[in-house]
Amino acid sequence: MGALRERDQIELQYKWSTEALFATNEAWEEEFQAVRKQVEDDPFASLRGHLGDGAGVLLRYFEVSKVLGERLGKLQIYAHILADQDTRQSLYQAMQSKVQMLSAEFAQKDSFFEPELLALPQEQLDRYVQSEELNAYRHLLDNLIRNKPHVLSDETEAALASLHDVLGTAGQVFSQLTNADFQHGAFTVDGTEYVVTEGRLGLLLRNSNRMVRQLAYEHVYDTYLHHKNAIGALYANSVKADVRLARVRNFATARQMALFANHIPEAVYDALIKGVRENISYQHRYVELRRRILALDHVRLYDKYVPLAQANLDDYSFEKGFSLVQEGLRALGDEYQEILKKAIDERWIDVFETPGKRSGAYSTGFYATRPYVLLNYQGNYDSVSTLAHELGHSVHTYLAGKTQLPHYSHYSIFLAEIASTVNETLLVNHLLDITEDPLARATLINQQLDNLGSTIYRQTMFAEFELDAHRAVEEGHALTHDSLSEMYSRLNTFYHGPAYAEDERSTAEWSRIPHFYRAYYVYQYATGMSAALVFADRIRKEGSSAAEKYLGFLRSGSKDYPLAVLQEAGLDMTDPSVITQALSIYGQLVDELEQLLTAVNP
Known part of the structure; x- marks a missing residue:
C-alpha cells in the first residue's frame, strides 16, 4: 500500500x-x-x-x-x-x-x-x-x-456519588493491567517472527497456519493465567459491587437494576437465553462443519475465527461501494434513498484515512445537526459493509430528529444497533442475490455466519455467564478464578457442542472480556442482532408494508419505552420466537455454506 x-x-x-x-x-x-x-x-x-x-x-x-x-x-x-x-x-x-x-x-x-x-x-x-x-x-x-x-436520601445519594469512582475501580484496574501492563511476547514460525499484542490477536487467529494461531493464543492466555488470582479477585469484586448497589437502591437483583434504566423487563433477558438454547443445534452444526473443512479432530478456541473460504472482495472504489449500498437498501423505499443521496450531497461522510485521523468508524450528530460519519475506507467489502452500518445509525438519527420533539429524538442503546445491522444484512443479501461464483458466495456467507454467531450465540453465552456469576453472589457464594472458569467452561461446552474441545486456557476466556465490568450490557448485542435479522427478513419477503413498519421504528426515537417502540413495529422481544426466527436464518446459511464448500472442495 x-x-x-x-x-x-x-x-x-x-x-x-x-x-x-x-x-x-x-x-x-x-x-x-x-x-x-x-x-x-x-x-x-x-x-x-x-x-x-x-x-x-x-x-x-x-x-x-x-x-x-x-x-x-x-x-x-x-x-x-x-x-x-x-x-x-x-x-x-x-x-x-x-x-x-x-x-x-x-x-x-x-x-x-x-x-x-x-x-x-x-x-x-x-x-x-x-x-x-x-x-x-x-x-x-x-x-x-x-x-x-x-x-435515596440526599445524604445517601451524596455518599454514593462520592463513591462513584471507587465502585468502578475493578474495571479501571483491569483496563490498566490488560492495556498497559500485560506483555504477550513473540514467537517464530517458519522463519517469520510474530509479535503478539491484544490488538493483533484477532488477526493472528485468522491465520491459515494452525501453529501460528495456537502459539498466538497460548501467548495471550498464558499471560492472563499468570495473573489469574488478581483477575479473579477483580471480577469477583465487580460483581459484589453490582449486587450491593442494587440492594442499596431497593432492587431485588443486580440484573433488575441494570435493565431498569431502559425499562426492559427481565423476561426479555430470559427469552433471549431460552430462544438461543432451544436453537443451539445450528451453532453445533456450524462448529462441526468448521471441524470437517479444517480437517481437525476437534475445534479449539483458536480455530473459531480462521476463514473457511477466501475470495478476493477488495475491488470497491468509494463510489462503487456507495452505489452497492444504495442498491442493497432499495427495498427500504424512496425516502430512504433520498436520505442516502443527502448524505453525499451534504457531505456527511469523512471517507479516507489520512495521517493522524482516528482509526475505526462511527456515526455522530443529533437533531440540531446533520449526521456525521467517520470512515477509514480501504476499498474492500469490509469497508462497504462498515459504510452501510454507519449510514444505518445516521439515517436512524436523521429520521428520529426530523420526526420527534427534541427530547424524544435520541434512542436507547437497546435499539441502537438494530438500524445498523438491518443495513448490513440487506447489503449482504443483495450481494448474494447478484453473486453466482461459489467461492465468493461461500466467503460472504462465512463472514455473515461468523458475525451472527459472535453476536447472537457468543453474546448470549456471555449473558448467561454474567447471570450465573451474579446469582452466585446473591445467593451468598464466593467467586474465585477457578469457580468462574468452571462456570464458563460448562457454558462453552454447551454452546459449541461435541465438535469443540476445551483446554485450561479456553476455560479462562471470561477473564479477557472487558464488557463484564459493565454488568448486563452485552445481551443487547444479541437482542439487537436478532431483531435486525427478523426486520430484514420481513422486508425482503413482505416488501413495502414491512419496510414502512420498520421506518416507523426509525422515526420513533424515544417517544416510548424501547420494547413498546419495537412492539409497534411488530416485534415482541419478550417472546422467544423472535430469537427462533433469527436463528432459523442462521441455520439456512449453515446449510448453504456446507453445500458451497462441498462444491468448492469436492
Whole structure:
C-alpha cells in the first residue's frame, strides 16, 4: 500500500462539512464564550428550589435546558469531529477539552433537577404528568418518576456519588493491567517472527497456519493465567459491587437494576437465553462443519475465527461501494434513498484515512445537526459493509430528529444497533442475490455466519455467564478464578457442542472480556442482532408494508419505552420466537455454506 495522502490533498467531496456547524474556528470560539457566560451565570438559578411551584416552572426548566443543550451539542460535535480528523492537532484537542469541561459545569448546574423533582409528593408528580401544559413531556416525566422508589436520601445519594469512582475501580484496574501492563511476547514460525499484542490477536487467529494461531493464543492466555488470582479477585469484586448497589437502591437483583434504566423487563433477558438454547443445534452444526473443512479432530478456541473460504472482495472504489449500498437498501423505499443521496450531497461522510485521523468508524450528530460519519475506507467489502452500518445509525438519527420533539429524538442503546445491522444484512443479501461464483458466495456467507454467531450465540453465552456469576453472589457464594472458569467452561461446552474441545486456557476466556465490568450490557448485542435479522427478513419477503413498519421504528426515537417502540413495529422481544426466527436464518446459511464448500472442495 502507498503512503497516505495528507488531508489537504483529499478532494472536498470526501470530507465532512464542518462548515455546516461553524464557518470557522473563530466562529466556534465566539459561540463557546457566549455559552460559557450563560452557564457561569447559572441558567437554573431562578428555577432551583421552585419545581414544586407549578407546571409553568417545570416547562420553563425544559425550555432553558433545550436551548442550552442544543448550543452545547453543536459545540461538542464540531470539536469532536475536528479532533478526530487529525489527532495530532493540539488546537482541536484543546477545543474538545474546553467544551467537555463546559458540559461538565452545565451538568453540575443541572444536577438539582431530578432529586428535587422526585422529592415532590407523588400526588403532585401525578398532576404534572396529567397536565396539559406539560403534555409534550408526559413520557419523559413518567420515565423520570418511575425512579422515585430507587432514589435515596440526599445524604445517601451524596455518599454514593462520592463513591462513584471507587465502585468502578475493578474495571479501571483491569483496563490498566490488560492495556498497559500485560506483555504477550513473540514467537517464530517458519522463519517469520510474530509479535503478539491484544490488538493483533484477532488477526493472528485468522491465520491459515494452525501453529501460528495456537502459539498466538497460548501467548495471550498464558499471560492472563499468570495473573489469574488478581483477575479473579477483580471480577469477583465487580460483581459484589453490582449486587450491593442494587440492594442499596431497593432492587431485588443486580440484573433488575441494570435493565431498569431502559425499562426492559427481565423476561426479555430470559427469552433471549431460552430462544438461543432451544436453537443451539445450528451453532453445533456450524462448529462441526468448521471441524470437517479444517480437517481437525476437534475445534479449539483458536480455530473459531480462521476463514473457511477466501475470495478476493477488495475491488470497491468509494463510489462503487456507495452505489452497492444504495442498491442493497432499495427495498427500504424512496425516502430512504433520498436520505442516502443527502448524505453525499451534504457531505456527511469523512471517507479516507489520512495521517493522524482516528482509526475505526462511527456515526455522530443529533437533531440540531446533520449526521456525521467517520470512515477509514480501504476499498474492500469490509469497508462497504462498515459504510452501510454507519449510514444505518445516521439515517436512524436523521429520521428520529426530523420526526420527534427534541427530547424524544435520541434512542436507547437497546435499539441502537438494530438500524445498523438491518443495513448490513440487506447489503449482504443483495450481494448474494447478484453473486453466482461459489467461492465468493461461500466467503460472504462465512463472514455473515461468523458475525451472527459472535453476536447472537457468543453474546448470549456471555449473558448467561454474567447471570450465573451474579446469582452466585446473591445467593451468598464466593467467586474465585477457578469457580468462574468452571462456570464458563460448562457454558462453552454447551454452546459449541461435541465438535469443540476445551483446554485450561479456553476455560479462562471470561477473564479477557472487558464488557463484564459493565454488568448486563452485552445481551443487547444479541437482542439487537436478532431483531435486525427478523426486520430484514420481513422486508425482503413482505416488501413495502414491512419496510414502512420498520421506518416507523426509525422515526420513533424515544417517544416510548424501547420494547413498546419495537412492539409497534411488530416485534415482541419478550417472546422467544423472535430469537427462533433469527436463528432459523442462521441455520439456512449453515446449510448453504456446507453445500458451497462441498462444491468448492469436492
